[in-house]
Amino acid sequence: MKENEEVRLCQVFANAQLSVKDVDEEYDDMPLLCSGFVKDxxxxxxQLEVEQPIRGNYMQGYEINARMRALLIDWMVQVHSTFNLLQETLYLSVAVLDRFLQVQPVSRQKLQLVGVTAMLVASKYEELSPPIVGDFAYITDSAFTNAQILEMEQLVLKTLNxxxxxPLPLHFLRRASKLANRPWALVxxxxxxxxxxxxxxLMELTLIDYEMVHYRPxxxxxxxxxxxQLLLNGLPWSPTQEHYxxxxxxxxxxIMQHMAKNVVKVNGGKTKFKAxxxxxxxxxxxxxxxxPQLKSSLISNMAAALTAP
Known part of the structure; x- marks a missing residue:
C-alpha cells in the first residue's frame, strides 16, 4: 500500500513538472538573450538576496524611526524624479540605505546625509552619467557639504564591504513578466x-513601508x-509562475496584504507620503x-487584516 502511494505521488510530481513550459527554449538561437544561462x-x-538580507525591525532602539525613514524615502523619490534617474537607481538607493542603517545607527541629523549619499553611490553604480556630488549637496538646500557627502560615501562603502x-525587485519582475507573456502561454x-x-x-509603494524591509526582492x-493580475484580470498565480x-x-x-494596505493608506489620505x-x-x-481597481473591495478586503483598529 505504501509503495502504491509513493508511485502515485511520483506520478503527480512528474505530471506537474511536465505541465511547466520551458520559457527560454524558444530563444536558443538568440545569443543576446542568454537563454542558456538565464536559469543559472x-x-x-x-542566492545573493539570501546572502545580503535586511532584517525586520532593525531600527529597534535607534534614535530614528519608521516615520523618519518614510519621510526620507518619500523625498528620495522626488529627488530621483528631479534628476530623471533610472528605476534601478531608486531601488538600489533604498537597499543601500537599509543595509547601512541596520549595522550603523545614525542620528536624525545625519539621516538625510545617509540618504543622499546612498543615492550618490547608487547613481555611480547604475547611471551612465550620474549627477555630481555638488548636485546632491545642492538638492539638500546645502544642508551638507561636498566633503561631508564624500566622507559618508567612504563610510557607507566600507560598511557594505x-x-x-x-538584486532588485525590478530584476525579478522583468523575468516574471517575460515568462507570463509567452505566445504559448494560457490566457x-x-x-x-x-x-x-x-x-x-505596487512594488514602489513598498519602499516606504518599514514593515516590509525584510521581504526578499x-x-x-x-x-x-x-x-x-488578480486586480486587473482576476487571474490566479499559474503553475508556470509558481515554478519560476x-x-x-x-x-x-x-505580502500582497501589505501591498493592499499601502494602497488603502495612500488612497484614503491616511499617509502624508504620496510621492x-x-x-x-x-x-x-x-x-x-x-x-478604479485600486479602490475595489478586493483591495480593501485584502488590507483589512492589517488596517483593522
Missing part, C-alpha cells in the same frame, strides 16, 4: 503593459505581479495609481 543567473540572484550587487498567464506597470507601482516582485518564481500564492498572500502615488498618476506612467 536567476539561481545566483536568489563594497558589495552593491544585491491565465498573459501579462500586458498595464499589468506590468501596476506591479511596478524576489518575493516583492512575485507578490506585486500576482496582485496586479519559486513561490506559491499562499506564500505571497501576506510614489503622485509619480504614477502621470500620463507617462499610464495614470496607473488612479485606476
Amino acid at each position: 543567473i536567476y539561481k545566483y540572484l536568489h 563594497f558589495q552593491l550587487g544585491r 491565465t498567464t498573459q501579462c500586458d503593459t498595464e499589468r506590468h506597470m501596476l506591479a511596478k507601482y 524576489s518575493e516583492i516582485a512575485a507578490a506585486a505581479l500576482c496582485l496586479s 518564481s519559486t513561490y506559491d500564492e499562499a506564500h505571497l498572500k501576506p 510614489v502615488r503622485n509619480k504614477y498618476s502621470s500620463s507617462k506612467l499610464m495614470k496607473i495609481s488612479l485606476i
Whole structure:
C-alpha cells in the first residue's frame, strides 16, 4: 500500500513538472538573450538576496524611526524624479540605505546625509552619467557639504564591504513578466503593459513601508505581479509562475496584504507620503495609481487584516 502511494505521488510530481513550459527554449538561437544561462543567473540572484538580507525591525532602539525613514524615502523619490534617474537607481538607493542603517545607527541629523549619499553611490553604480556630488549637496538646500557627502560615501562603502550587487525587485519582475507573456502561454498567464506597470507601482509603494524591509526582492516582485493580475484580470498565480518564481500564492498572500494596505493608506489620505502615488498618476506612467481597481473591495478586503483598529 505504501509503495502504491509513493508511485502515485511520483506520478503527480512528474505530471506537474511536465505541465511547466520551458520559457527560454524558444530563444536558443538568440545569443543576446542568454537563454542558456538565464536559469543559472536567476539561481545566483536568489542566492545573493539570501546572502545580503535586511532584517525586520532593525531600527529597534535607534534614535530614528519608521516615520523618519518614510519621510526620507518619500523625498528620495522626488529627488530621483528631479534628476530623471533610472528605476534601478531608486531601488538600489533604498537597499543601500537599509543595509547601512541596520549595522550603523545614525542620528536624525545625519539621516538625510545617509540618504543622499546612498543615492550618490547608487547613481555611480547604475547611471551612465550620474549627477555630481555638488548636485546632491545642492538638492539638500546645502544642508551638507561636498566633503561631508564624500566622507559618508567612504563610510557607507566600507560598511557594505563594497558589495552593491544585491538584486532588485525590478530584476525579478522583468523575468516574471517575460515568462507570463509567452505566445504559448494560457490566457491565465498573459501579462500586458498595464499589468506590468501596476506591479511596478505596487512594488514602489513598498519602499516606504518599514514593515516590509525584510521581504526578499524576489518575493516583492512575485507578490506585486500576482496582485496586479488578480486586480486587473482576476487571474490566479499559474503553475508556470509558481515554478519560476519559486513561490506559491499562499506564500505571497501576506505580502500582497501589505501591498493592499499601502494602497488603502495612500488612497484614503491616511499617509502624508504620496510621492510614489503622485509619480504614477502621470500620463507617462499610464495614470496607473488612479485606476478604479485600486479602490475595489478586493483591495480593501485584502488590507483589512492589517488596517483593522
